[in-house]
Amino acid sequence: MKITSKLSAHQEPFINIESSNHYDPKSILKEEIIAINNENAEExxxxxxTTDGMVLIDTQMYFSEPQIEVFEINEESVVMDFISxxxxxxxxxxxxxxKYTKENTHxxxxxxxxxxxxxxxxxxxINYLSIILSKEFYYNIINEDWELHEKFSKNILFKKSGYLTSKYLPFTPAIQWIISEIKNCNRDGALKKMYIETKIRELLIHQLETLNQPKPNELIDEDEYSKLQEAKQILENDCAHAPTLTELSRLISLNEFKLKKGFKACFGTTVKSYIIKLRMERAKELFQTKAATVSEVAYKCGxxxxxxFSAAFKSFYGFSPQKFKINWDIIQLWITGLLLLA
Structure with a gap:
């Protein structure tokens, strides 16, 4: 599997990678950082x-003049695509x-x-994350017969190129969090390979679940569905200061009854429950990435x-935030010890 990316204004590709198509759990993980910053204001x-059967590319670009990028993969592959x-x-x-990319879609x-x-x-x-998998690698991290991707799997079998779903969908908080974990992973060697492969599998499951969600109720027209998606995005953008139902209804120009009924029909949960879910996921993230107290996390989550906050956390996760924080600190000490021994 050969992957190249080049700007039409240049002869040489700035990405030029070759990887085996075979899945080998013993293969090593190679890491490369490409940085170009020249006098033409190209960044x-x-x-x-890279490991056998998998290439992960996280690219940022900024130009002072319009550019054309040509990206190629010379063999069959499954691509998990995240556009920012x-x-x-x-x-x-x-x-x-x-025709045009949309921010935070996959x-x-x-x-x-x-x-x-x-x-x-x-x-x-410009920022995109692409995880390119050989067919063999893909089927080693997911069950070929899993119902969630039955139709997609048939396309692979008959070598029919296509998307899992016709449109790119917005990131969920879970997808955003896993992408952040992948980008900020500071492990090395075999531990990093194990960690990255685990996160790719986790990310793939969240993608498949999101992309296979039931289509909105036929009684909801496209305009109304677009407004409900807007409401969902407003909550995701700042769940700590989430608007009231009345305020949210006004922001998206949809009456409260249609907002409540449509949100439940499209996303399988109420507005209130979705806000709690977002806040609890945010709380978990804060506990895992920062040395924050329970009261600090409570405040930052609204x-x-x-x-x-403690009651909501226990109801959501089954244990108190204090217990989660203690257990997470112990896990971090254990991982640090393993890395020092390695």
Whole structure:
């Protein structure tokens, strides 16, 4: 499997990777960082992880003039695609893609041979994360017969290029969190390989679950569904200061009854329950990444009363925030000890 990426203004690709198609649990994880910053105000930074059957590419770009990027994969592969930028015009051979990228959206696609052309505007911060898997690697991290990707699996069997779903969908908080964990992983060697592969599997499961969610109720038209998606995004953007139902209804120009009924029909949960879910996931993230007290986390998650936060946390996770914090600190000490021994 060979992967290249180049700007049309340059002869040489800035990414040029070869990886075996075979899945080998004993293969090592290679790491490469590409950094280009020249007098023409071209800035490219790409962090690449490679092992047999898998290539992970995290790329940021910024240009003072419009550019054209050509990205190619020479063999069949499954690509987990995560876009964190807007306004990039996209043309993909063999795939019917959306014309312009949308920030914080994702999809999965299978391709027998991939070639994409991206028209990158000037003065736009470009960021994408692509996890490219050989067919053998893909089927080693997921059950081939799993119902969640039955149709997608048949496309792979018959070598039919296509997306898992017709449109890129917004990141969920869980997907955002796992992407952050992958990008900020500071482990080395075999531990890093084990960690990254575990996170790819976890990310894939969240993608499949999200992309296979039931379609909205037929009684909900496209305009109303778009407003419900907007409401969901508003909550995700700042769950600590989530608007009231009345305020949210006003923000998206949809009456409260349709908001409550439509939100439940489209996303399988109430507005209130979704806010709690977002806050609890945020609390877990804060406990895992910062040495924060329970009262600090409660405040940052939108709770003025620590006891209300503790009760909500215990109801959501089954144990108190104090117990979670103690257990997480012990796990971190154990991992640090393993790394020191290694």
């Amino acid at each position: 490219i930074k790409s962090h690449i992880l 930028c807007n306004n990039v015009e996209t043309q993909i051979d063999q795939l019917e893609s959306e 999809n999965i696609f299978y391709t027998t041979k991939f070639k994409a052309t991206f028209k990158i505007p000037a003065f736009e911060q 709770y003025k009363d620590v006891s209300h």
